[in-house]
Amino acid sequence: MKTEKVMDSRHKKEGLATEVVSLLVNNIRDYAMYIALAVIFLIFTVSTKGLFLSSRNLINLVNQTGYVAVLAIGMTLILIIKHIDLSIGFVAGFLGAVAAILLMNGWNVWLVIPTVLVCGILVGVYQGFLVTKIKVPAFVTTLAGMFMFRGLLSMVTAGTGTIIVRDRTFLQLSNGYIPDLPWGASLDFHLLTMVIGVFLVFAMIYSQIRSRQSLKRYDFKTSSMMIFVIKQVSLSILIMVISWIMASYRGIPWTAVIVTVVLLIYNFVLTKTRFGRHVYAIGGNAEAAELSGIKVNRVTFLVFASMGLMAALAGMLYTSRLASATPTAGLGFELDAIASSYIGGVSVGGGVGRVTNTIIGALVIMSLTNGMNLLGVDISFQYVVKGAIFILAVAFDVTTRNRAKA
Amino acid sequence: MGDLKKDFILEMKDITKEFPGVKALDRVTFEVQRGEIHCLVGENGAGKSTLMKVLSGVYPYGSYDGDIVLNGETQEFRHISDSEKRGIAIIYQELALFPELPVYENIFVGHEIISGRIIDWNETKVRAAEVLKRVGLKVDPATKIKDLGVGQRQLVEIAKALSKEVDLLILDEPTAALNEEDSENLLNLLRELKAQGVTCILISHKLKEIVAIADTITVLRDGTVVTSLNAKERKIGEQEIIKYMVGREIDNIYPKRDVTLGDVAFELKNWTVTDRTSGREILHNVNLNVRKGEVVGLAGLMGAGRTELALSLFGNVPGYDIGAGEMYLNGKRMEFKHPADAIKNGIAYVTEDRKANGLVLIQDVKFNITMPALQKLVHNLVVNENEEITVANEYRESFDIRTPSVQTVTGTLSGGNQQKTSLAKWLFAEPSLLILDEPTRGIDVGAKFEIYTLINRLVAQGISIIMISSELLEVLGMSDRIYIMSEGTITGEIDGQDATEEIVMAMATKTVEEAV
Structure with missing residues (x-):
């Protein structure tokens, strides 16, 4: 039920490679789905000569x-x-x-x-x-x-x-689309969308650090610092890329807001x-x-x-x-x-x-x-x-x- | 061994079977002589079932190391049908019958009698009647399985095996669900089959039966063969087998306890329950009470209404109507509409069949332990998962649940550890009355002893216990007081110290008319 399998054995040192492999093996079902989505995106991007990945189409x-x-x-x-x-x-x-x-x-x-x-x-x-x-x-x-x-x-x-x-x-x-901040009018991107993107990155990192600390407090095994940092950095990049795609068009669609609220x-x-x-x-x-x-x-x-x-x-x-x-x-x-x-x-x-x-x-x-x-x-x-x-x-x-x- | 060249029907040589992280079998050599009854014993998780699955081809050739030699020929079973073709038949603990189909169809399912291209039903019925006669089951072959008792179903399974021209019959815990009388019948049948030249491998936890019937006893422990005892040369005692199984001696399997009984904690008065559809009375005028710190045994034959009684007072009454009667908990009148009400008032019911309705096997150990009293871990709507792991680990330690972690899927644990998990789950709910329905069914001697010890620990804390059990010795050994049920009514009440097997059996076989 969890992305990271938290083992209750006391943490022991293991190599980065083994940890990555065990992460992959334990969560193969989830990763396969992300890979499938990425492949679908890639195929359509190539076959539509980039049209599929345009901001307009993604929105x-x-x-x-x-x-x-x-x-x-x-x-x-x-x-x-x-x-x-x-x-x-x-x-x-x-x-x-x-x-x-x-x-x-x-x-x-x-x-x-x-x-x-x-x-x-x-x-x-x-x-x-x-x-x-x-x-x-x-x-x-x-x-x-x-x-x-x-x-x-x-x-x-x-x-x-x-x-x-x-x-x-x-x-x-x-x-x-959600309205923009008054100061965003002169910019050629949607300011509020980028602000929300940055906010989300901080919120995510904050909550991840908190749950990690909580695991530590109970003395449960956590993923290694390296994996943790890599994960946070790549997720942050992903959030910022998506924010930019939306900001460079007309901002976050209301549909996305509604779905996100329902999902949360x-x-x-x-x-x-x-x-x-x-x-x-x-x-x-x-x-x-x-x-x-x-x-x-x-x-x-x-x-x-x-x-x-x-x-x-x-x-x-x-x-x-x-x-x-x-x-x-x-x-x-x-x-x-x-x-x-x-x-x-x-x-x-x-x-x-x-x-x-x-x-x-x-x-x-x-x-x-x-x-x-x-x-x-x-x-x-x-x-x-x-x-x-x-x-x-x-x-x-x-x-x-x-x-x-x- | 002796100098005489022995005639082995089966030799399993140096069998090693590994699962990720566990060596279930480690160089096991297991030899069965033609025409003998060979008992395979060992604690849960010792590797008995795994060995039989290797033999039958459930674990195909190549997934284990070692050789299987049957009638002098090395075999490579890739599927259960391969071993069946060679005359091996396995009857599992969980019976594999079709409840909605008649007996004759169940017997020949999978190897139907074909004439031309269609099934010859007349021939099927004739042959079914023959084989039923052979196992001594006197029912109409057209009866549906769902209308048969557990003991009769077991006989149908054996009839099914015999209909396949079996040389080697393997029975996995055949008497676990049977009462004493049916068990005795089954053992007699095995003796008869032996006389007809059928070789039997019997897996059982009931040492009394093993001592009575075995020619050879092989003991497994932790995936290796500890010893193979020849029971024809000398009489083997239960204590000796137990010693090999657990690697230590247990003097008395029923541990002593010293508890001062308190006031009456729970009482049923004139409890009467009817079946909603048929209008039949299932329970009639049951009067029963339990004192604080007391273990009350509920003995009786299969179908006497003991489980129905437990369910009806626990608030789960699928299709039953509580016709009359009153229930008192600590002097207060209670009425439960749902198990949730019963749990809230401190009643817990550990089910008879942990797989079917006791545990969520696809979830992990902690999920199961915290299930009935999850609200204890909820703060501001949120379940505190870290707290949950800590709590589950406490139970894992105090109940000695052997699992790699509390986040291990419950279905992968052995029977005894699953049973300890279902007990832990209910103690997390902090009950004052604990109803145990067949608490030691299908678990080994070592685990049984642990559960008995646990029961003693609980009553010492002031919990009252109702223990339903079909194992007479267990009821006699554990109970302060025993109620005996027959045909939905209490036919006797007796002090634990005065009770003997004979007295209890006599009351359990009374009919309602005699009792009234």
């Missing part, structure tokens, strides 16, 4: 990934507790349309957003109720949901067809809180969890409610991005979300998975979409490629896990 990629990332984060929890949610694509589509209709009827955007989010929770509550109380398997419950919300989406868009959204605040969600909250809940532990316990052995006093039904119920909430958010991000609600919105979103989670290392057997890795999985899936679109690859063929990458990732995951077991 575009972030905005495209936003709604899938949000769905995938919710889906990760569902998959960890060994359930599935097939309905979220059309739930997102339907709730996105609801937002558009409310806006069209003159509702204030600050009323629309919470209303739609609450609707999302209600959808999750309904499905969670069926799964936990009536004991209908999640596959069946959400398959039925898929039918119903597809139907509801067609019904609400039947009269008007595509519903255009004109509210400027709402459009900002997936098309806007979910990551905190999953890795730090009791609720998160309960999620992993249920995924690992639901019966043992129940007999250890964990309220399996309640946790499952909450996980479905959170999925509904994420579907609502994703639906609004998508509607905002297209500046309209369409009768086909949401088609296949659930597949992208499930694929992102599995590519991001959620175990097909349940009980294992991290939202931070799911985000990488979502980036893999959406980079493929984005890059192939740039190259003008036929949409049908795109599905074949995505499917192939998906199954490769899961097959790799299953084999590395089996090897770890033997």
Whole structure:
């Protein structure tokens, strides 16, 4: 569950090379994913003659990934507790349309957003109720949901067809950027973005040093100073490069802000809180969890409610991005979300998975979409490629896990 | 050994098997004579199961060093089907039957009787009936496995092995889940098979059985053969085997304790539970109490309702309705809707089957230990992971859980260490009443002794214990007082010092009518 395996044996000196090797071996699953992402970036950069890596396109990629990332984060929890949610694509589509209709009827955007989010929770509550109380398997419950919300989406868009959204605040969600500092106007880059980048670097280094000190205080083994420094320096460079890419275009997109906030909250809940532990316990052995006093039904119920909430958010991000609600919105979103989670290392057997890795999985899936679109690859063929990458990732995951077991 | 040339059906020579970081088997030489019952004993983690997995091809040829010679020919088993073809059949501790399929289909699954290109069901049923007769199981071959008892299932497994024309039958803890009567039947069956020329390797922790049935006893310890004893030449005693297994003598496996009993800490009055779907009464009018610092044994045959009783008072009642009755904890009336309520009030239940519902095997040791009382480590919503490691290490030391680290995945530990982990987990929850369901099932003598010692330590601290066990000697050896259950009701209560095997067995086989 941790990037660095902290051994509780007292620290002993080992060579740098051995440490690097053991880091690689212990975290092969994670590194493989980063390497895959890097390879995908490289291939598309070469084949589009650099167009893929342009600031403009990368920002575009972030905005495209936003709604899938949000769905995938919710889906990760569902998959960890060994359930599935097939309905979220059309739930997102339907709730996105609801937002558009409310806006069209003159509702204030600050009323629309919470209303739609609450609707999302209600959808999750309904499905969670069926799964936990009536004991209908999640596959069946959400398959039925898929039918119903597809139907509801067609019904609400039947009269008007595509519903255009004109509210400027709402459009900002997936098309806007954070404002700049007043002093940045004369510069040819986005000042606030760079300030945030620098702030993030300091925040990261500070928190890493603190957790390292905490490990030392308990006398647990920490990685060697050399590795620690290399890691901090390379991560800092990465953050500054990304900040620069965004700053040299128009700054940080609101989508990135939203996804980051969602990610931080979910990551905190999953890795730090009791609720998160309960999620992993249920995924690992639901019966043992129940007999250890964990309220399996309640946790499952909450996980479905959170999925509904994420579907609502994703639906609004998508509607905002297209500046309209369409009768086909949401088609296949659930597949992208499930694929992102599995590519991001959620175990097909349940009980294992991290939202931070799911985000990488979502980036893999959406980079493929984005890059192939740039190259003008036929949409049908795109599905074949995505499917192939998906199954490769899961097959790799299953084999590395089996090897770890033997 | 003797000068006579021995007829070995199996010779395993210098077998060495390594796992990352551990040498599970170290130059083990294991020889089995044709037609004997050869018992393989050793503490958990001694390498018994590993040796049998090497033999059966679960660990394929090439993944170990050494030779396997069967009937004089060196073998290279790459898969379990290779060893099956050569007449070796293994019956594992965890039975591999299909609960929803009938007995006859289970017997021939994997080697179906084919005529033309389709399965000949009539022939299958006839042959199934024959082989069932051979193992002495009197059930309709069309019965589904889920409707059979544990003992009967074991017999189906043996029937399955026999249907494959087996020469060498390996049984891994066949009687672990059986009551005394079924165990005795099984041992008789093994004697009969021996008379029919089948060679048996028996892995068991029940030394009483081994002494009764073995021709040869091989003792493994820490991956090496300690000794091979010929039980035909002279009688081997349990103490002697224990000495070889643990490398030291344990005079009395049930350690003495000196605890002054306190007031009644827990009491059940007229406790009655019904099955929700069938409306059948599972528990009838159970009255029971436990005093502070007392070990109360709950004896009975398989299916007497002991586990159901534990679950019903622990608040986990899947499909049961608590019809009537009252529960008192330290004089206060209690009603639990969920195990969480029971835990909050200081009750802990160590399950009978640690793999199925006791531990999260894919998570590490510390995760499991802190699971029931995680809130103790939570400050401002956050679980203090460093504190968690420290706490887990304390339990690892005080319970002597042998693991490379508390961050080791629990599934990789041996059975005894897993059991100690599930005990540690519950003590972290600081219970005042600890219910132990078969606390020593499938673990070796050394680990058993440690668990008994631990039980004594706990009652000395004032914890009350209800111990469910199918091993009579354990119940007799450990309990201050014994309740005996049969058919969902208490058929007897007896002081631990007055109890004998005969008295307890007599009460355990009483029917409800006799008891009332």
